[in-house]
Amino acid sequence: xxxTDVPAGAVAAASAEEEFGEYRSLWSDxxxxxxxxxxxxxxxxxxxxxxxxxxLGPFVYPYDxxxxxxxNLNQGPSGSHPLGTDNVGRDVLARVLxxxxxxxxxxxxxMLVGVIIGTAVGVFxxxxxxxxxxLMRFTDLFIAIPQLPALLVIVVLFREPLKDSFGPRLGxxxxxxxxxxxxxxxxxxxxxxxDVLAAKQEDYVTAARSLGSRQRxxxxxxxxxxxxxxxxxxxxxxxxxxxxxxxxxSFLGLGFPQDLxxxxxxxxxxxxxxxxxxxxxxxxxVLISVxxxxxxxxxxxxxxxxxxxxxxxx
Numbered sequence: 463x464x465x466t467d468v469p470a471g472a473v474a475a476a477s478a479e480e481e482f483g484e485y486r487s488l489w490s491d492x493x494x495x496x497x498x499x500x501x502x503x504x505x506x507x508x509x510x511x512x513x514x515x516x517x518l519g520p521f522v523y524p525y526d527x528x529x530x531x532x533x534n535l536n537q538g539p540s541g542s543h544p545l546g547t548d549n550v551g552r553d554v555l556a557r558v559l560x561x562x563x564x565x566x567x568x569x570x571x572x573m574l575v576g577v578i579i580g581t582a583v584g585v586f587x588x589x590x591x592x593x594x595x596x597l598m599r600f601t602d603l604f605i606a607i608p609q610l611p612a613l614l615v616i617v618v619l620f621r622e623p624l625k626d627s628f629g630p631r632l633g634x635x636x637x638x639x640x641x642x643x644x645x646x647x648x649x650x651x652x653x654x655x656x657d658v659l660a661a662k663q664e665d666y667v668t669a670a671r672s673l674g675s676r677q678r679x680x681x682x683x684x685x686x687x688x689x690x691x692x693x694x695x696x697x698x699x700x701x702x703x704x705x706x707x708x709x710x711x712s713f714l715g716l717g718f719p720q721d722l723x724x725x726x727x728x729x730x731x732x733x734x735x736x737x738x739x740x741x742x743x744x745x746x747x748v749l750i751s752v753x754x755x756x757x758x759x760x761x762x763x764x765x766x767x768x769x770x771x772x773x774x775x776x
Contacts, residue, residue: 492767492768493767495766495767496763496764496767499759499763501762502759502760502763502764503763505755505756505757505759505760505763506756506760508756509756509757509760512562512749512752512753512756515559516560516561517563517566519559520556520560523555523556523559525543525555526553527552527559527560527723528721529552529553530552531547531550531551532550534547534551535547535549535550536549536735537739538739538741539741543555545558545745546739546742548739548742549735554742554745555745558725558728558746558749561723561725561728561746562725562749564718564722564723564724565705565708565709565724565750566705568638568639568642568705568708569701569702569704571635571704572638572639572640572642572643572700572704572707572708573643573646573701573703573704574697575639576643576644576647576650576704577647577650577693577696577697577700578647579643579644580646580647580651580654580696581650581654581689581693583600583654583655584652584653584654584657584658584689585654585681585686585689587601587655587658588656588657588662589658589662594655597651598655601651604645605648607645609645613641613642613645613707613711614711614714616637616641617637617711617717620637621634621637624636630719631718631722634717634718634719634722635718638708638711638718642703642707642708646700646704646707649696650692650696653692653696654692654693657688657689660688661684661685666684667684670683670684691764691765691768694768695761695764695765695768698758698760698761698764699757701757702753702754702757702758702761705753705754705757708724709725709726709750711726712724712725712726712727712730713726713730714730715730725746725749725750726746728742728746729743729747732746
């Protein structure tokens with residue numbers, strides 16, 4: 463085939479590719495930049511393995527986390543019980559897997575509550591000048607409240623009523639998720655507000671306003687997409703904060719009931735047996751630390767990947 467037989471469109475496309483290079487979408491650029499962060503990539507695989515283990519492991523692991531076995535009390539690690547047994551003969555690994563499922567679920571749910579509140583406050587505060595002052599003072603008020611004492615007071619006040627209304631497990635889950643969420647949105651609100659203040663000064667927002675676009679259309683089509691990166695980073699870090707907070711509440715005996723194992727509850731129950739069975743504290747403690755570290759690394763990688771300056775250098 464000669465050059466004259468090649469369609470003109472193909473020649474133009476080839477020329478464009480040679481001149482501008484291969485086209486890459488926004489998310490392909492983000493993924494390409496994220497892969498350069500070795501710590502984030504390693505953390506992504508480790509966290510993925512932990513999540514698969516805690517969500518699927520209890521279905522395939524042969525031991526019941528609630529089954530008592532008085533013949534195997536406080537046993538060390540063995541072939542049949544990789545992490546040993548507790549003071550009433552329950553398999554520690556089975557309880558760690560179930561506890562991880564609960565802790566992860568609390569972390570994700572509480573993060574969603576905090577991110578939704580923080581994003582809403584940040585968007586309305588940054589876009590509507592009349593709301594900026596009141597909403598930021600409201601945010602400052604929550605920042606000034608000592609979080610752990612406030613969490614303890616709220617949990618003590620509402621724990622029993624919610625148990626009576628929704629049951630001991632669902633009631634405590636709703637309470638813990640809500641309480642952690644309403645005390646974790648302030649940083650997200652401040653970050654989103656700053657991004658909204660910058661975005662609403664852009665020419666495309668001014669043009670949309672001049673053309674008579676409705677406020678909700680400007681917010682949904684022009685403002686919110688520009689704060690998405692900040693929200694994603696805040697979301698990743700919010701999961702880590704929620705897991706630590708839930709573990710602290712459960713360790714103090716104000717989280718989930720002790721018959722329902724979370725990582726914090728397992729630590730609380732194991733503290734009196736550290737001398738004779740340290741594996742009971744090591745396993746949940748290490749998993750909390752590794753999970754939080756992985757989430758923080760992933761958040762760091764997302765922040766770098768969503769930075770337009772770093773993407774342009776890549």
